[in-house]
Amino acid sequence: MTSITNNVLTILNTKIYPGESKEIDFDVANLHTSSPINVPVIIERAKKPGPIVLFTAGIHGDEVNGVEIVRQLIAKGINKPKAGTIICIPVINIFGFINLKREFPDGRDLNRVFPGTSEGSLASRVAHKLMHEIVPIADYIIDFHTGGAGRFNAPQLRIMKENRSLNELAKVFGAPFVLYSKNLNKSFRNTCYKLGKPMLLFEGGKSFHIDESVTNHGVNGSKRVLQHLGMLSTKFNVSKPKKDTVFINESRWQRASHSGMFRASIGISSHVKKGDVLGHITDPYGKLNQAVKAPNTGYIINVNESPIVYQGDALFHISSKLKR
Template sequence: MHNKKIEILGHAISNGRGVQLNLDIAKLHTRTKIQVPIIVERAKKEGPTLLITAGIHGNEMNGIEIVRQLISKKYNKPECGMVICIPVVNVFGFLNQSRKFPDGRDLNRVFPGSSRGSLASRFAYHIMKEIVPLVDYCIDFHTGGDSRFNAPQIRINEDEESLRLAKVFNPQFVIQSGHRDRSFRQALHKLGKKALLFEGGKSLYLDEKVTEIGVLGALRVMQHLGIRDFNKELKSISERPRKPIIVKQSSWVRAKYSGMFHPFVELGAKVKKGDVLGSISDPFGYFERTIKSLYSGHIICINQSPIVNQGDAIFHITRNEDPI
């Protein structure tokens, strides 16, 4: 953004200033306000504006932890441009450890929202109206749903700049995937904003490795965009070298039986079609059935629930991939 006069939620943000604002547009039936803290840091020098979000699904704690660390370590203070952090977009879901908004809707399925729609839709509308027009880039942090543990991965559109940013982030996997209908990423794409959607870990769980990959990736992207020099911070952290893999297609292996689930492979493992991935057994010791891979590729998600039902997604495997 190059306009020296920037206003967010009715507050003027001058050069070199940091401020915490509250997005306050909804009330519960008890008249209790839903206030979403928004942390804004603007540098003295002009530059791009980066939006960093987490907690669109209120039970996806690991993304919230990544943004929390970026703020607590003051990594969100730019040398050029502006960084806007919304650590917990769905505050109500976070308080209740629930994926959904208080009206029962999935906030990530109602964008761009409506000023006259449901509670979640109205909330999405105000994010798109008040915050998104100021943004050039976005990193949106998520985790796997329920007991599904995702390997650290970036999901992007199929364009060169998004792929370049994903390479800079340096996750284990870069997945070129279509948009979910009415998702935040789709709404950003329609407005020409470049978005990286990070997936890592599972709901209601904090994982140190996933957190570190998320934090370091955000620092690399900010440095690449010229927002701030993080060479010192990146050099001080020893990270195992990775060769990210670009994924153009992936499929789930689903449970053929209901029972107790025993995975035999690790997340990120490379498997071949026909390899034994795990087993499903009954709790009484009468039967145990092996689960074989239907594809050759890498395991990018494992269902960590000890009990599964017939038809449940249990292993997510890449099918069309190339090394970056």
């Protein structure tokens, strides 16, 4: 049961009073060996009232860069607010994290089963418990993800264009890019949206990889948001982004015209012009050397770093229309 009464916060049947720190276990099921598995929920409350901010990561078990961002928020004490409450769940899909898998052991993608059910699949039960025991108490949510299948995402936020408050919060966060995208059905973001819970979804890096630059963008953006909400401790410095955020209305994927060995020659976040060479597809025998050219002018917001590609594979994600 989750509630806040007389400034006493109750999460997972545990009371947290102003000024208290608590670590609570978000337990759903044991391992198949009957060994218990704990998903820590780390809660820090200030004596002074204020917003409740929820930081989450690891909805996909292979997206370790997001886990690292939340870990740093905790390790550096950024999660200890001067006002309000900060809740951190560094690894939601602990089963996938243990097994180095994106999905749950039942093969389901947690981010496609929300809001879940109490008697459904393992993934569905985790989604249900998160939505009923944690999310209702949050005023703001920041959820951290990375690119999948060897594709490296430039640090970016994904929000719906029509939401004015999210647009303002995205400007405060200061990621290099904001990509306007619709909420996917049965996703965590869409379910929170239906509940009226503002969420910033951060994407950066790739699976099974921790990138220092991406991590820094995630940590610094979180600090800016907390400062904006009057929650960040005065001992932390907050720097302005080096560049203005680029807001992207539309984007497109550049796909491989041939199968073969792939090497990108353009860096992530680069601005390219139509016709620029972005990389090459070759074969192992020295007969094929196919240049991959930009179909339009725009920013490179995702690069496929896999050395082997098949015809039709996504190679680059390129902005096509910017917000004016």
